[in-house]
Amino acid sequence: MIPSIPQPRVLRAAYVAYVAVFFIFLALPLVIVAAFAFNDSQFPSLPWEGFTWGWFFGSERPMIGAFHERGILRAIGTSAFVAVGVSMLAVAVGLSNAFLFNRYRFRGQGILYIFMLLPLVVPGIVLGISILVFSSRVANGLWDMAQWDVEALRPGLTLVILGQFSFIATIATLVIAARLQKFDRSLEEAAMNLGAGRLVAVRTVTLPYLAPALIGAFVVAFLMSFENFNTTLMLVGSDAPLTIAMFDRLKEGSTPLLNAVSLLLMLGSSLLALVMIAFQRK
Numbered sequence: 001m002i003p004s005i006p007q008p009r010v011l012r013a014a015y016v017a018y019v020a021v022f023f024i025f026l027a028l029p030l031v032i033v034a035a036f037a038f039n040d041s042q043f044p045s046l047p048w049e050g051f052t053w054g055w056f057f058g059s060e061r062p063m064i065g066a067f068h069e070r071g072i073l074r075a076i077g078t079s080a081f082v083a084v085g086v087s088m089l090a091v092a093v094g095l096s097n098a099f100l101f102n103r104y105r106f107r108g109q110g111i112l113y114i115f116m117l118l119p120l121v122v123p124g125i126v127l128g129i130s131i132l133v134f135s136s137r138v139a140n141g142l143w144d145m146a147q148w149d150v151e152a153l154r155p156g157l158t159l160v161i162l163g164q165f166s167f168i169a170t171i172a173t174l175v176i177a178a179r180l181q182k183f184d185r186s187l188e189e190a191a192m193n194l195g196a197g198r199l200v201a202v203r204t205v206t207l208p209y210l211a212p213a214l215i216g217a218f219v220v221a222f223l224m225s226f227e228n229f230n231t232t233l234m235l236v237g238s239d240a241p242l243t244i245a246m247f248d249r250l251k252e253g254s255t256p257l258l259n260a261v262s263l264l265l266m267l268g269s270s271l272l273a274l275v276m277i278a279f280q281r282k
Contacts, residue, residue, distance in 0.1 A: 030266060037259035044256045055260040066260045075245035082157060082241055083225035086164045090221040091214055093165075094172030098180045101173075119167035128234025131163045156237035163235045164225050171224065172217040179213035180206075212279060219276045223269055 040050035058065040139153035152158040191201035229243040236244050
């Protein structure tokens with residue numbers, strides 16, 4: 001724990017070996033998935049049949065690549081649409097929550113904060129089932145009372161966005177609140193002393209300071225929404241996001257096409273993470 005204390009070579013070697021094995025354990029499945037995306041075979045398994053780009057750019061059966069598979073491309077577009085909607089809602093509500101819990105003190109604040117954190121400890125499939133049952137009962141009640149069929153309360157993209165938002169907003173709140181807590185409020189007071197109103201001071205001083213956290217929260221929310229499966233499975237309708245589409249393909253039989261899509265997702269996630277890190281450093 002204290003680097004200045006001398007340690008036996010055996011202990012240091014064991015620690016280095018442990019760290020190496022740990023990262024190999026994390027990375028090896030991803031490397032295997034990526035490698036079989038280039039296997040010239042109908043199955044993502046040994047023996048190795050040769051190198052090919054067909055599972056990315058192939059346009060004829062039986063080797064239709066990820067960039068020519070309409071079902072996969074449609075699912076990627078659906079996931080991106082859902083992720084953008086969830087991210088915008090999560091950042092907006094997360095920013096409001098961060099100000100609420102950081103700037104104000106009121107009765108029942110502790111209980112309200114626990115309720116905000118509660119979706120993080122509820123399993124995703126339970127959360128999805130609960131939202132589905134509640135929305136279905138409300139929709140059925142409106143139909144029985146007024147013959148009013150509210151499509152937004154039926155399984156579909158609207159319900160998927162609301163379901164994912166219910167727990168991703170909590171994560172966005174924690175990311176934004178962590179940076180807001182470090183903000184020096186005397187900067188706002190100085191702006192108001194120079195004639196700015198409270199809202200103008202927040203817009204011109206506080207929000208620029210929170211910009212890295214806002215972008216970070218948006219990226220985290222986007223990635224969590226894009227790869228969410230459990231909650232989405234319970235709420236999805238006819239338009240399936242990518243995780244559901246890949247699950248349906250997997251039930252029919254795995255092909256290296258799914259490996260290719262997984263590799264593209266890994267590259268996309270890594271790129272977003274690098275962009276976020278670079279922006280925060282800047």
